[in-house]
Amino acid sequence: MVEHIVVIGCGAAGATAALQARKFNRKVEISIFNSELYSQYSRCGLPYTISGKVEDFDDLVLMKPDNWGALKINAKLGTTVKKIEHSKRTLSYEGEAGEGTIQYDALVFATGAENADPPIKGLDKERIYGLRTLNDAKALAAEADKAKKALVVGGGLVGMEAAEAFHERGLDVTVVEFLPHILLAMVDPDMAEIVEEHCRVHGIKILTNTAAQEVLGKEHPTGVVVKNRVTNEEQTIDTDFVVVATGVRPVTDLAETIGVKIGSSRGIATDERMMTSIDDVYACGDCAEHLDFVAKTPCPGGLGTIAVRQGRVAGINAAGGDEKFAGIVGAKVTKLFGLEIASTGLTEDMAKRYDVPIIKGSIKGSTKPPYYQGGKELKVKTFFNKETGKLVGGQLVGLEDAAMRLNVLTIGIQNDVDASELFDFENCYAPAICDTWDPLVEAASAAKRRLRKK
Amino acid sequence: MVEHIVVIGCGAAGATAALQARKFNRKVEISIFNSELYSQYSRCGLPYTISGKVEDFDDLVLMKPDNWGALKINAKLGTTVKKIEHSKRTLSYEGEAGEGTIQYDALVFATGAENADPPIKGLDKERIYGLRTLNDAKALAAEADKAKKALVVGGGLVGMEAAEAFHERGLDVTVVEFLPHILLAMVDPDMAEIVEEHCRVHGIKILTNTAAQEVLGKEHPTGVVVKNRVTNEEQTIDTDFVVVATGVRPVTDLAETIGVKIGSSRGIATDERMMTSIDDVYACGDCAEHLDFVAKTPCPGGLGTIAVRQGRVAGINAAGGDEKFAGIVGAKVTKLFGLEIASTGLTEDMAKRYDVPIIKGSIKGSTKPPYYQGGKELKVKTFFNKETGKLVGGQLVGLEDAAMRLNVLTIGIQNDVDASELFDFENCYAPAICDTWDPLVEAASAAKRRLRKK
Numbered sequence: 001m002v003e004h005i006v007v008i009g010c011g012a013a014g015a016t017a018a019l020q021a022r023k024f025n026r027k028v029e030i031s032i033f034n035s036e037l038y039s040q041y042s043r044c045g046l047p048y049t050i051s052g053k054v055e056d057f058d059d060l061v062l063m064k065p066d067n068w069g070a071l072k073i074n075a076k077l078g079t080t081v082k083k084i085e086h087s088k089r090t091l092s093y094e095g096e097a098g099e100g101t102i103q104y105d106a107l108v109f110a111t112g113a114e115n116a117d118p119p120i121k122g123l124d125k126e127r128i129y130g131l132r133t134l135n136d137a138k139a140l141a142a143e144a145d146k147a148k149k150a151l152v153v154g155g156g157l158v159g160m161e162a163a164e165a166f167h168e169r170g171l172d173v174t175v176v177e178f179l180p181h182i183l184l185a186m187v188d189p190d191m192a193e194i195v196e197e198h199c200r201v202h203g204i205k206i207l208t209n210t211a212a213q214e215v216l217g218k219e220h221p222t223g224v225v226v227k228n229r230v231t232n233e234e235q236t237i238d239t240d241f242v243v244v245a246t247g248v249r250p251v252t253d254l255a256e257t258i259g260v261k262i263g264s265s266r267g268i269a270t271d272e273r274m275m276t277s278i279d280d281v282y283a284c285g286d287c288a289e290h291l292d293f294v295a296k297t298p299c300p301g302g303l304g305t306i307a308v309r310q311g312r313v314a315g316i317n318a319a320g321g322d323e324k325f326a327g328i329v330g331a332k333v334t335k336l337f338g339l340e341i342a343s344t345g346l347t348e349d350m351a352k353r354y355d356v357p358i359i360k361g362s363i364k365g366s367t368k369p370p371y372y373q374g375g376k377e378l379k380v381k382t383f384f385n386k387e388t389g390k391l392v393g394g395q396l397v398g399l400e401d402a403a404m405r406l407n408v409l410t411i412g413i414q415n416d417v418d419a420s421e422l423f424d425f426e427n428c429y430a431p432a433i434c435d436t437w438d439p440l441v442e443a444a445s446a447a448k449r450r451l452r453k454k
Numbered sequence: 455m456v457e458h459i460v461v462i463g464c465g466a467a468g469a470t471a472a473l474q475a476r477k478f479n480r481k482v483e484i485s486i487f488n489s490e491l492y493s494q495y496s497r498c499g500l501p502y503t504i505s506g507k508v509e510d511f512d513d514l515v516l517m518k519p520d521n522w523g524a525l526k527i528n529a530k531l532g533t534t535v536k537k538i539e540h541s542k543r544t545l546s547y548e549g550e551a552g553e554g555t556i557q558y559d560a561l562v563f564a565t566g567a568e569n570a571d572p573p574i575k576g577l578d579k580e581r582i583y584g585l586r587t588l589n590d591a592k593a594l595a596a597e598a599d600k601a602k603k604a605l606v607v608g609g610g611l612v613g614m615e616a617a618e619a620f621h622e623r624g625l626d627v628t629v630v631e632f633l634p635h636i637l638l639a640m641v642d643p644d645m646a647e648i649v650e651e652h653c654r655v656h657g658i659k660i661l662t663n664t665a666a667q668e669v670l671g672k673e674h675p676t677g678v679v680v681k682n683r684v685t686n687e688e689q690t691i692d693t694d695f696v697v698v699a700t701g702v703r704p705v706t707d708l709a710e711t712i713g714v715k716i717g718s719s720r721g722i723a724t725d726e727r728m729m730t731s732i733d734d735v736y737a738c739g740d741c742a743e744h745l746d747f748v749a750k751t752p753c754p755g756g757l758g759t760i761a762v763r764q765g766r767v768a769g770i771n772a773a774g775g776d777e778k779f780a781g782i783v784g785a786k787v788t789k790l791f792g793l794e795i796a797s798t799g800l801t802e803d804m805a806k807r808y809d810v811p812i813i814k815g816s817i818k819g820s821t822k823p824p825y826y827q828g829g830k831e832l833k834v835k836t837f838f839n840k841e842t843g844k845l846v847g848g849q850l851v852g853l854e855d856a857a858m859r860l861n862v863l864t865i866g867i868q869n870d871v872d873a874s875e876l877f878d879f880e881n882c883y884a885p886a887i888c889d890t891w892d893p894l895v896e897a898a899s900a901a902k903r904r905l906r907k908k
Contacts, residue, residue: 012890042823042825042885044883044884044885045823045825045826045885048826048885048886053826053827053885053886054825054826054827054885055827059824059825060825062825303883304883304890305880305881305882305883305890306880307890308890308891309878309880326878326880328880329880330880331880331881331882331883332882333882333883333884333887334884334886334887335884335886335887340887342882344882369496369499370513371496371499371508371513371514371516372499372502372507372508373507373508373509401858403882403884403887403888404855404858404859404861405858405861406882407858407859407861407862407879407881407882407892408861408862408865410879410880410881410882411862411865411866411871411876411879412865412869414875414878414879414880415866415869415870415871415875416869417865417869421868421869422865424763424780424868425861425864425865425868426759426760426763426780426782426783426784426785426864426868427759427785427861427864428759428785428786428787428796428798428857428860428861428864429498429757429758429759429785429787430498430787430788430789430857431496431498431499431502431507431508432502432507432788432789433787433788433789433794433857434857436466436758436759436761436762437762438861
């Protein structure tokens with residue numbers, strides 16, 4: 001019998017684990033620790049506090065500190081777990097909730113991820129920020145009030161969303177991306193190009209294939225020296241502050257002290273019950289790794305959707321249940337200056353890396369019938385396993401209904417839909433909504449023809 | 455070897471059949487007959503020619519008459535097939551394309567449906583219209599230019615879309631619906647109520663449970679006598695013209711002359727290859743009936759999506775191919791004054807009629823996370839087979855992203871997804887798009903709990 005569950009970390013994964021453990025088991029004692037003073041807040045919402053699309057920082061806090069008590073969950077905020085002695089099943093902590101040692105039966109690691117700072121000189125100045133915590137967002141919102149120029153290092157999701165936010169606040173924004181295109185963890189180069197062009201038209205400067213070398217200035221930045229990796233040309237971009245958004249790494253140091261296995265993607269290895277290599281010890285969210293649904297390769301989740309789904313499974317299982325996590329498809333989406341960018345499953349690059357042979361079905365369609373006013377161009381790519389015909393990935397870019405269409409591909413991947421089955425998809429149709437053959441069906445049709453020919 | 459395919463009817467089903475037959479078989483001779491002078495146009499687009507969301511009537515014509523020649527398809531527009539002698543495989547025709555008799559090897563019926571006029575007195579006047587043909591739409595657009603008051607009999611999809619269009623043109627619009635609610639062929643009463651309220655707030659008068667009795671006036675309508683079927687109260691609604699949109703019936707008279715089997719829903723019975731009871735004779739679109747995907751009960755398609763999918767299968771098979779139609783899920787959608795109304799698979803009423811025991815998962819959610827500005831309320835209903843747990847239907851009503859979410863349910867139904875699998879659906883998430891647990895997942899969660907308890 002589990003009598004006490006301890007959850008370490010109170011982000012999306014940890015908070016969900018604690019809540020779901022309580023929902024499943026009314027009697028078990030539950031404690032949750034967070035080194036931050038806030039409890040669960042939406043990390044993905046942070047860029048929108050800068051632009052004002054999220055009105056108040058407090059709106060992002062999804063679990064008010066008082067609510068934990070009502071659920072009989074001991075929330076120890078601003079408090080860090082210092083040491084775990086798993087042989088005795090005790091841990092000691094220190095912080096705002098005081099100092100102490102407690103006993104546990106089941107342990108859930110939800111320690112998240114932290115910014116992985118790139119090798120750039122001069123990152124130790126003031127006015128250089130990440131965008132991972134509520135405090136980061138507050139500092140950046142203050143910058144938006146006073147600064148004129150922003151430089152963002154890293155054109156991934158967080159970097160681009162931050163760039164959009166500063167631009168909307170009237171700043172002159174430059175994004176420096178090391179790779180040949182922005183968003184390459186999410187979309188293929190041809191899709192990324194569409195997004196780059198769209199963002200440039202809306203006024204963002206984007207330097208691709210470019211390495212940030214050094215932040216100039218004494219106490220705070222005056223500019224950043226960047227180098228084009230193809231031409232080797234160097235230039236200095238003036239800026240008032242710098243946002244570093246070059247990716248994260250799982251926080252696993254505490255888990256490592258008790259000997260849980262770390263996987264090949266550097267996250268805590270988990271099984272389908274979200275249990276680590278040690279019995280009664282679970283991990284979930286950004287600190288964990290799990291199998292990719294399609295390639296069956298270990299990978300980090302790195303998404304809010306994955307964090308809450310894994311947190312739910314870990315929490316229920318820690319409380320004595322038997323739930324399974326379905327695997328990571330990795331559906332990703334964002335909206336930049338009205339353009340929806342959506343991706344699920346494997347990208348072309350991932351398919352190559354994971355050795356999955358693919359056939360593509362790509363089309364340029366429209367969100368509405370040609371005769372109806374106001375349809376928007378929609379670019380769709382779908383990928384099918386060359387051998388099995390099964391859907392393994394897809395991407396959409398368009399000014400409306402790209403993200404919601406992605407959902408059809410994701411549930412298709414999760415349920416082993418092949419090209420013929422996606423072609424048979426009976427999309428809904430009305431002139432004000434979409435055409436009789438949805439662009440997704442057209443893409444499947446293109447792939448079907450190629451699969452037949454192979 | 456098929457040498458000559460004749461398609462009768464050039465709506466969505468017939469035109470698609472001819473085009474797909476040509477795509478599949480470059481050599482076969484193809485003739486297509488249409489009693490109307492137009493070739494394929496979007497019937498669903500007709501209401502939008504009234505409001506101007508479709509700018510020009512010609513925009514609706516998807517196949518310009520000249521294009522048929524380029525595809526080596528003999529299009530005989532404005533020409534009616536008078537007689538078929540199937541034992542000799544000949545048919546005779548008459549009309550704009552002259553008179554003649556031709557030989558065929560394969561025949562495709564795509565004769566569509568026609569308005570089924572209700573038993574109302576005085577329907578023989580001028581200024582009383584259906585809304586099924588391009589000529590109907592032209593006449594109604596002319597009414598919108600001169601009339602002040604419109605009365606629509608029938609609150610189904612066509613009736614409500616027409617009502618919206620006239621209202622947008624500044625007319626005073628009343629909808630008279632015989633049943634307790636509008637749109638009952640599509641959604642459950644609780645969903646219909648939301649739509650009624652929304653349309654009333656936007657200025658449409660809707661009388662439910664009300665029978666139109668008689669159209670008053672000499673040459674043209676001055677008013678319509680209606681009777682409330684609950685209170686038996688009669689009243690006269692003033693109007694300048696009347697639109698009758700009380701449903702359609704399949705046009706099967708020509709097919710009946712050669713003895714094809716008519717099914718229980720009154721359409722031409724078809725197998726999974728869209729072949730009728732007679733070899734080499736196919737039927738598709740509104741004149742045909744086929745199995746409902748979920749209940750395996752014969753039903754009419756009655757939708758553009760079904761017409762083109764059946765037309766494709768019939769055309770390819772007539773040309774010597776071997777394609778199968780996947781069955782009718784019946785995904786329906788419309789948008790009225792910005793509100794999206796979407797339905798797929800069985801409604802509660804259909805489940806009762808077809809004897810499918812269901813468990814519901816219903817929720818009221820939001821299209822976006824609570825902290826992000828501008829999310830809209832979304833009402834979701836999902837239905838699962840009580841015995842198998844499989845998804846059998848669903849409905850959504852909301853001011854955005856209802857229709858696109860419906861697509862997830864439809865592909866789920868088509869691929870035998872159950873409540874647990876829909877719950878495991880990894881929806882995409884971003885603050886500007888939707889929350890970590892999509893309302894669809896929440897609905898599946900509610901159903902899952904109930905399925906467990908039963």
